[in-house]
Amino acid sequence: MTTSHSMPVPLPASRRRPGLRVLRQIVRRPAGAISLCLLVGLVFVAVFAPLIAPYDPYDQSLRDQFQGPSSEHWLGTDDFGRDVLSRLIYATRIVVIAPVVAVGLAVLVGLPSGLFAGYLRGRVDAVLSRIADALLSIPAIVAAIAIVAVLGPGIGTTMIAIGLVFAPRLFRIVRGATLSVVEEGYIDAAQSIGASTNRVVWVHCLPNVLAPLLVQITLMMGFALLAEAGLSFLGLGVQLPQASWGSMLKAAADQQFRAPYAVIPSGVCLTLTILAFNTLGDVVRDVTGDRKTS
Amino acid sequence: MTLSDPVSKTGIETVLSVEGLRLDLLGSPGQPGLVDDVSFEVRAGETVALIGESGCGKSITALAILGLLPAVVAVSAGTVLIAGEKTTGAKARRLAALRGSSVGTVFQDPMSSLNPTMTIGAQIAESRQLHLKESRKVATEKAIELLELVGIPNPRSRAAAYPFELSGGMQQRALIAAAVACEPQLLIADEPTTALDVTVQAEILELLKSIQERNGMGVLLVTHDLGVVAGVADRVVVMYAGETVEQAQTEDLFASPAHPYTRALLSSVPQTGKRLKPLPIVPGRVPPAGAFPQGCRFQDRCSYMVPSLCLDGTIPVAQVHPHHESRCLRIDEVVRSERTP
Numbered sequence: 001m002t003t004s005h006s007m008p009v010p011l012p013a014s015r016r017r018p019g020l021r022v023l024r025q026i027v028r029r030p031a032g033a034i035s036l037c038l039l040v041g042l043v044f045v046a047v048f049a050p051l052i053a054p055y056d057p058y059d060q061s062l063r064d065q066f067q068g069p070s071s072e073h074w075l076g077t078d079d080f081g082r083d084v085l086s087r088l089i090y091a092t093r094i095v096v097i098a099p100v101v102a103v104g105l106a107v108l109v110g111l112p113s114g115l116f117a118g119y120l121r122g123r124v125d126a127v128l129s130r131i132a133d134a135l136l137s138i139p140a141i142v143a144a145i146a147i148v149a150v151l152g153p154g155i156g157t158t159m160i161a162i163g164l165v166f167a168p169r170l171f172r173i174v175r176g177a178t179l180s181v182v183e184e185g186y187i188d189a190a191q192s193i194g195a196s197t198n199r200v201v202w203v204h205c206l207p208n209v210l211a212p213l214l215v216q217i218t219l220m221m222g223f224a225l226l227a228e229a230g231l232s233f234l235g236l237g238v239q240l241p242q243a244s245w246g247s248m249l250k251a252a253a254d255q256q257f258r259a260p261y262a263v264i265p266s267g268v269c270l271t272l273t274i275l276a277f278n279t280l281g282d283v284v285r286d287v288t289g290d291r292k293t294s
Numbered sequence: 295m296t297l298s299d300p301v302s303k304t305g306i307e308t309v310l311s312v313e314g315l316r317l318d319l320l321g322s323p324g325q326p327g328l329v330d331d332v333s334f335e336v337r338a339g340e341t342v343a344l345i346g347e348s349g350c351g352k353s354i355t356a357l358a359i360l361g362l363l364p365a366v367v368a369v370s371a372g373t374v375l376i377a378g379e380k381t382t383g384a385k386a387r388r389l390a391a392l393r394g395s396s397v398g399t400v401f402q403d404p405m406s407s408l409n410p411t412m413t414i415g416a417q418i419a420e421s422r423q424l425h426l427k428e429s430r431k432v433a434t435e436k437a438i439e440l441l442e443l444v445g446i447p448n449p450r451s452r453a454a455a456y457p458f459e460l461s462g463g464m465q466q467r468a469l470i471a472a473a474v475a476c477e478p479q480l481l482i483a484d485e486p487t488t489a490l491d492v493t494v495q496a497e498i499l500e501l502l503k504s505i506q507e508r509n510g511m512g513v514l515l516v517t518h519d520l521g522v523v524a525g526v527a528d529r530v531v532v533m534y535a536g537e538t539v540e541q542a543q544t545e546d547l548f549a550s551p552a553h554p555y556t557r558a559l560l561s562s563v564p565q566t567g568k569r570l571k572p573l574p575i576v577p578g579r580v581p582p583a584g585a586f587p588q589g590c591r592f593q594d595r596c597s598y599m600v601p602s603l604c605l606d607g608t609i610p611v612a613q614v615h616p617h618h619e620s621r622c623l624r625i626d627e628v629v630r631s632e633r634t635p
Contacts, residue, residue, distance in 0.1 A: 184406055185403055185406035185407035186407055186410075188362065188401060189399070189407040189408070189409075191362055191390075191393065192360055192393050192399035192473075193393060193399075193473075193475075194390040194392070194393035194394035194395065194425060195394075195420070196387075199424075204412075207411035207412070208409070
């Protein structure tokens with residue numbers, strides 16, 4: 001106190017927004033930098049797929065079935081003689097869009113309900129929590145299959161199904177985080193200056209539950225991708241001739257005795273991407289974790 | 295004073311009036327109230343200290359005044375008037391409109407009372423944006439002025455700082471700036487200096503005093519620090535086990551306490567210049583809410599207790615002399631013993 005009164009206090013070099021600060025801290029860690037690069041790279045590939053892909057991913061040539069890697073087809077061809085590399089590249093569009101839409105839907109449903117349940121407690125919380133409990137009692141993949149069965153197969157309905165399955169999980173995390181934030185003095189302080197319920201929830205609670213939420217969103221992206229691949233593998237997700245890593249894996253697995261190496265490209269892509277999501281989630285958790293302890 | 299008239303006989307505005315306030319824990323019928331029969335007033339420009347041990351009901355009384363009671367506690371009797379407006383039983387929206395504009399609040403722990411994700415300036419500007427409908431820009435300019443007013447150097451860059459970048463004393467200054475942003479008539483300060491070190495405490499109290507002289511607000515100071523009370527309070531309200539037990543002008547109370555509890559509290563304050571002897575303590579503990587005894591609530595710890603007198607019924611508040619009242623049946627004995635040490 002005495003020092004701060006008597007001398008001019010040096011200011012931080014720049015006043016960064018907290019979001020940027022988190023991003024910088026993520027990039028500073030090798031694991032964070034690598035996984036973030038990989039994911040940003042995927043977005044890049046998805047956007048410029050037509051420019052990068054050497055062939056049309058839907059171009060069939062039954063004469064060129066099951067070719068191994070060559071200078072013409074770097075990753076070989078599949079059961080219809082289509083270029084595997086081109087299909088992988090086009091499939092990244094699904095990889096980029098599916099988890100974002102699915103998790104976006106989960107956030108849309110789970111975030112407001114979780115915030116209000118945690119803040120208002122009482123009857124609102126009881127009702128919402130029981131609904132979430134009921135939804136969580138059904139195994140995720142079974143619930144997703146049931147939803148797809150009702151809505152019909154396709155990538156759109158798959159994303160909706162995954163989003164709905166994740167929503168109660170997200171609700172619980174947000175509710176839990178909000179319950180602890182509500183105990184903080186600044187919530188009392190916000191109420192004491194006359195902030196409305198809506199304002200307290202969105203302006204004062206939300207930013208403070210964002211850290212655990214961000215971790216979960218990152219991890220859920222990985223799960224969503226896995227779930228999309230799983231459903232596509234079962235033939236419920238992406239429909240032919242469109243490619244997804246899951247459906248490519250399925251096609252390759254069906255032919256594994258004729259072309260055993262064919263499972264490798266899509267399998268490796270899937271594994272690496274999910275690994276990247278999970279690693280990024282861990283890094284986000286480490287970076288945002290103990291900020292509040294004083 | 296009538297309820298509708300905020301101006302008392304003296305012609306000074308009463309900014310807070312608490313009348314016969316009783317708070318009950320929901321779902322425990324038949325129990326004595328958490329807080330019972332609490333009455334006091336705060337006038338413009340005046341500092342009233344609300345004192346008592348932990349668990350006496352000071353903070354819950356302050357929350358009741360603000361209309362921020364936890365869901366399990368309810369006002370079951372009595373009225374609270376802020377600037378002449380009745381707030382007990384008022385609609386939540388009306389209460390929210392009063393908070394921040396008519397009554398500002400400073401809480402105990404400055405670190406936890408500031409939102410770690412918002413800049414200091416935004417938090418001070420918030421109540422002006424809410425109540426005076428100022429734009430973010432105008433309100434932020436005002437916030438910078440307020441930071442300067444509360445004695446924070448470099449107010450412009452401080453306004454853009456986050457709470458963790460400030461020391462505890464500065465955080466409390468910022469909170470005071472936020473509490474008085476809309477120039478409320480009443481400031482409730484709930485142990486504003488407890489979490490701060492002693493030199494900072496004095497600065498904060500001085501700051502409150504100077505703001506009060508500037509805008510003439512009434513201050514309700516909730517504290518258990520008698521040194522603070524002696525330094526800044528005009529009047530003192532002593533609470534014990536959910537009741538007000540004594541009220542008086544500060545000098546009066548310190549000179550001739552008329553309730554055994556006040557007397558015991560005062561005698562347990564260390565003083566310089568006296569011969570070394572063990573500091574007296576008040577034996578025993580405050581009974582927990584729900585276990586209040588019949589009769590006088592201080593009976594177990596009182597050296598003046600007479601079984602035939604103190605163990606039955608409710609003890610009424612009696613006038614010692616005008617502006618000095620005590621909830622004791624043996625006021626004369628207490629006062630007399632004080633004069634012959």
